Amino acid sequence: MKLTEITIRHLQMKLKSPFATSFGTLENRDFLVLEAKDKSGTIGWGESVAFRAPWYTEETMMTNWHMLEDFLIPLILNKKLEHPDEVSNIFSPIRKNNMAKSTIEGAIWDIYAQQTNQSLAAALGGSARRIEVGISIGIQRTTADLIQLIHQYVEEGYKRIKVKIKPGKDVQIIRALREHFPDLPIMADANSAYSWEDLDTLKQLDEFNLMMIEQPLASDDIVDHAKLQKELKTPICLDESINSLEDARKAVELGSTKVINVKIGRVGGLTEAKRIHDYCAEKGIPVWCGGMLESGIGRAHNIALTSLANFTLPGDTSGSDRYWEKDIIFPEVIADDGYIMVPKKSGIGYEIDQETIEAFTVNKKHYR
Numbered sequence: 129m130k131l132t133e134i135t136i137r138h139l140q141m142k143l144k145s146p147f148a149t150s151f152g153t154l155e156n157r158d159f160l161v162l163e164a165k166d167k168s169g170t171i172g173w174g175e176s177v178a179f180r181a182p183w184y185t186e187e188t189m190m191t192n193w194h195m196l197e198d199f200l201i202p203l204i205l206n207k208k209l210e211h212p213d214e215v216s217n218i219f220s221p222i223r224k225n226n227m228a229k230s231t232i233e234g235a236i237w238d239i240y241a242q243q244t245n246q247s248l249a250a251a252l253g254g255s256a257r258r259i260e261v262g263i264s265i266g267i268q269r270t271t272a273d274l275i276q277l278i279h280q281y282v283e284e285g286y287k288r289i290k291v292k293i294k295p296g297k298d299v300q301i302i303r304a305l306r307e308h309f310p311d312l313p314i315m316a317d318a319n320s321a322y323s324w325e326d327l328d329t330l331k332q333l334d335e336f337n338l339m340m341i342e343q344p345l346a347s348d349d350i351v352d353h354a355k356l357q358k359e360l361k362t363p364i365c366l367d368e369s370i371n372s373l374e375d376a377r378k379a380v381e382l383g384s385t386k387v388i389n390v391k392i393g394r395v396g397g398l399t400e401a402k403r404i405h406d407y408c409a410e411k412g413i414p415v416w417c418g419g420m421l422e423s424g425i426g427r428a429h430n431i432a433l434t435s436l437a438n439f440t441l442p443g444d445t446s447g448s449d450r451y452w453e454k455d456i457i458f459p460e461v462i463a464d465d466g467y468i469m470v471p472k473k474s475g476i477g478y479e480i481d482q483e484t485i486e487a488f489t490v491n492k493k494h495y496r
């Protein structure tokens with residue numbers, strides 16, 4: 129493989145309903161899509177999952193564009209590659225900026241899978257025919273609204289429900305959900321909204337039989353997460369804290385986490401995601417694939433990754449219709465009774481809807 133041309137686009141897509149977390153509310157999803165052309169003409173697609181603002185991690189859509197244009201694209205254009213696993217070495221002179229790196233690496237995996245005539249899932253070593261998925265629900269105005277939404281998604285067949293919590297919007301709400309849905313697999317995601325001072329509140333969540341509590345404390349704090357896990361029965365799942373295999377190893381060794389949310393962008397690409405998966409399988413730590421409100425391109429990569437054997441818990445990759453009036457791939461991603469079929473076609477396994485991509489494009493630039 130050798131990339132000879134790259135196009136970056138800034139897309140803006142309106143979410144069907146605003147998504148509220150402990151940091152604020154998102155109405156439009158702004159993100160980058162990267163199209164890479166190999167010398168043979170094969171085209172691969174990648175998505176940057178960074179947001180407009182740096183609330184989830186420090187990266188943004190525009191820092192990604194800067195890193196891509198000024199550092200990553202110059203390192204990769206016209207460089208000969210045998211396998212996508214080499215990309216992380218080529219990018220190793222650049223510190224962090226994992227979502228930016230992952231944008232190109234994802235497109236290279238797509239090209240590699242196409243050229244070796246296999247699905248991206250198969251190229252990664254995944255064998256599941258279908259994956260089990262859940263849904264992540266943003267903070268709602270009232271608990272009644274939340275309960276109604278959960279009813280709707282449970283009826284659609286989603287296998288587990290994740291709700292966002294923050295201080296003041298936690299114990300009461302979870303108690304109400306548990307009363308209403310005694311046996312439903314429920315988990316709570318705090319996106320780092322708590323600190324050690326909130327120990328009492330977090331301990332109160334222990335009585336509701338949650339599957340796990342996701343990232344309660346600061347993203348750079350695996351020490352207090354280890355202390356907290358000793359105080360809780362509920363398993364802690366780290367999201368923002370895990371940016372590499374090394375982070376995963378340290379968090380597991382310290383006892384800071386019993387489950388890991390793997391996000392391709394956050395860990396710098398599919399190769400690193402697979403390494404974390406393999407390590408966790410060896411250690412008996414279940415993993416699941418997190419979501420970043422992706423378009424169909426990012427969603428396709430998530431589906432392929434989730435086909436690996438240790439993705440034993442339902443992930444955040446819901447159907448396209450949960451986010452968008454119209455997605456940029458076809459067919460759109462369909463979650464039927466909480467399952468998504470893993471595409472068998474080569475590469476990411478979905479066609480790119482060029483017209484729709486063009487319609488959502490705010491800005492684009494070509495590199496060669």
Ligand code: OSB
Pocket residue numbers: 184263264317319367418419420421422444445446
């Ligand atoms: O913390 O998992 C998260 C969305 C944006 C940023 C961070 C998170 C989320 C979600 C939704 O929980 C996942 C999705 O539906 O794609």
Ligand code: MG
Pocket residue numbers: 317319342343367368389418
């Ligand atoms: Mg999370």
